[in-house]
Amino acid sequence: MTDLLDHVSWEEPSWEEDVPGPRRWPYVLLGVLAAAVLAYGGAAWWLGDRVPRGTTVSGVDIGGRDEAGARAALERELLPRTEQPLVLTSSAGEAELDPAAAGLGVDVPATVADLVGFTLDPVVLWHHVAGGGEEPAVLAVDVAAFEAALEEARGSLDAEPVEGSLGVGGGTIAYTAPVRGTDTDVAGTLAAVERWWPAQRSVEVAADEVPPTVPAAELERVRDEFATVAVSGPVTVEANGRSFELAPADFAPAVVLEPAEDGTITPRADDERLREIVHEAAAEAEAEVEPQPAVVTFRGRTPSVKAHVNGVALEDESISAAVWQAIGSEERTATVTTREVRPDFTTRVARDTLPTEVVSSFTTYYQAGQSRVDNIRRAAEVIDGTYVLPGEQFSMNGVLGERTEAKGYVSAGIIRYGRLADSVGGGISQLSTTIFNASFFAGVQLDAWQPHSFYISRYPEGREATISWPDLHNIWTNTLDGGILVEAKTTDTSVTVTYYGTKKYDVEATKSDRYDVVEPERVVDDGEECKPQSPVEGFTVDVGRIMRAGGEVVQRQTFTTRYDAADDITCTYDG
Incomplete structure (x- = not known):
């Protein structure tokens, strides 16, 4: 093993090598x-x-x-x-x-x-x-x-934006897509x-796009979920042991598809319209029967009462619930409950309101033998025995109808455009005036009347009423507490109208002096149809009606009548 510290193994640099120069790169x-x-x-x-x-x-x-x-x-x-x-x-x-x-x-x-x-x-x-x-x-x-x-x-x-629409008018779906605005x-x-x-x-x-109030998605939802079902077929209504069908075209007018403010649509029924549609169909199918009021007839002044008959009506609440539910569902049958309906004029009411006394009576006079008297007599025969129920309206034109020769009327004098003339049924204005005064003193409601254009001395000033078919009327409403039997009787020289009923008022008449007097003019007429005419001054007069009940004044009325002057007419046509 070599000793690393052994200096003998070290390599020394040689001092004879060149020293490196400076770097140039x-x-x-x-x-x-x-x-x-x-x-x-x-x-x-x-x-x-x-x-x-x-x-x-x-x-x-x-x-x-x-x-x-x-x-x-x-x-x-x-x-x-x-x-x-x-x-x-x-x-x-x-x-x-x-x-x-x-x-x-x-x-x-x-x-x-x-x-x-x-x-x-x-x-x-x-x-x-x-x-x-x-x-x-x-x-x-x-x-x-x-x-x-x-x-x-x-x-x-x-x-x-153009709003879309959705409807089922005519029993078919009508859809128009909305259009966005810009x-x-x-x-x-x-x-x-x-x-x-x-x-x-x-x-x-x-x-920027401006969306419509009701998006297309909402219209399409209501179309698919409701409208398609509603017009899918008729609805069968069962009531009072009978059944009848309402086709989509029948009930469509009662379907309301109006959007709310937030753009949503909740289908609903126009309850009043739906009930009207169902009631009409029910009556036609005899599932609904109108009540028959009591009927009062007279033989002379002796009354006879025919009893009332109750009717059957479909319940409105049941119509709104059951029929509407059937319109919007797959189950197309609606069972509607009914109720018994009594007429307003029941047998008891008829008997309780029978005439018991003379309420008022008035007489006017004429010369015997005139053609106009035949017309007065004929009209009086028709009106005699008319019975006016409490709250019911009497119309003289309604009772008489058009006056024709076929009905027994003859040509007689009338006033046309302020001049004397002839017409079939002429003269019955005297009967109309007599009826008006009987109504005046009975205290009934005076609805429509028209004084003559100029004053005729046989009538009370301001208390008279002409009549003509079909425009001039004499109409009043029975506001007393009982029925009124109208009796119209004639003699050779007079006509008397008497109301029998239950007296409610004591009536006092008042009259002012004449004022705004206008003198007539003298007219010479050579026309073939000219009729001589005596002069009558024109004037205005106020007539009052004071109505008392139990001695106390309950109502005061004033009527103002303006009469034109009747010209002094001389006829010169010599044929």
Whole structure:
């Protein structure tokens, strides 16, 4: 084993070898680097005065040109494009803008300045060596002018959303898909214009979509889950031992598919309409029967009461629940409960409201033997025995109908346009006046009447009523506590109308003096149909009705009547 500390084995250097000199490679490297930097900087300086070859600005080739040449090329070829309208497009339409009016222009010096100039950026220098590409022009923008121009163009670029619709009218599904609207984004549109114009004459605007209130997905959900089922077939309604069908077209008007504020749709029924539809169908199928009121008839003044008959009606709440459930489900049968219905005018009410006394009576007079008397007598025969239930309305035209010769009426005198004339049924205005006064003193509600155009002395001033088919009426409503039997009797010289019932009021009549008097004129008429006429002054008069119950005044009424003057007419036609 060799002893490492044995100095005999050591190897000493020879002092006769040359000593190493200084190292030179760092200096060589530095020199190479310096030369490269100088070459890089020289190249950068030389290349910086020119646009990289292959460079285009908005389609104009300016590659390899110096700054002045590039400016000239852009001014010559690019600036004329900026005078053409800028077309903005959207999903709703398009609009043309005058670039200058919209504050848009190309900044040629700035555009070229971005492409030339000394730089040590290797990417830029590489573009000079390898070639450039398409570059956007630098725009000079008046933002306020652009925003104003774009606001004016919104009418063509923006669109409100179009709501969709869903319905089952006619028993079939009608669906229209909604359409999203668009709202132009000013800042985004300006950015698009700066990027693409004037290289492109047409630029699509940046816009936000405006969704409809009810999305298509919600309409389609309701269509698939409800509407399709609702119109799949008829609904069978069972009630009162009978059944009848409602086709989708029948119940469709009661289906409501209106959206809520949050855009959701919950199908519901228009309860009033649904009930109306079902009641109508039930009546036709005799599942629902109208109650029959008691009927009162008279032989003279002796009454006879025919008992009322109860009816059957479908329960409204049951209709709303059962029928609606069947409309929206696969189970298409609805069982509806019913109830017994009594008429308002029951047998007991009929008996309790039978006439017990004379309520009022009024008589007017005429000369015997006139043709008008035949008409008064005929009309009185028809009206005599009319029974007006409590709350029911009496209409003289309604009872008599049109007066014709076939009904026994003859031609007699009337007043037409302020002149005497003849017409079939003429003269029954006297019966109408008699009825009006009986109604006046009975205290019933006076609904419609019309005084004669000029005053006739046989009638009370202001308390008279003419009548004509079909426009002039005499109508009143029985507001007493019992039924009213109307008795109309005639003699050779008079007609009397008497109301039998349950007296409720004591009625006092008042009348003012005549005022606003107008004297008649004298008229000479040579017409073949002329009828002589005696003069009557025109005037206004106020008539009052004071109604008392138990000695206390319960109501006061005043009626004002204006009569025209009846001219003094002399007929000269000699045939």
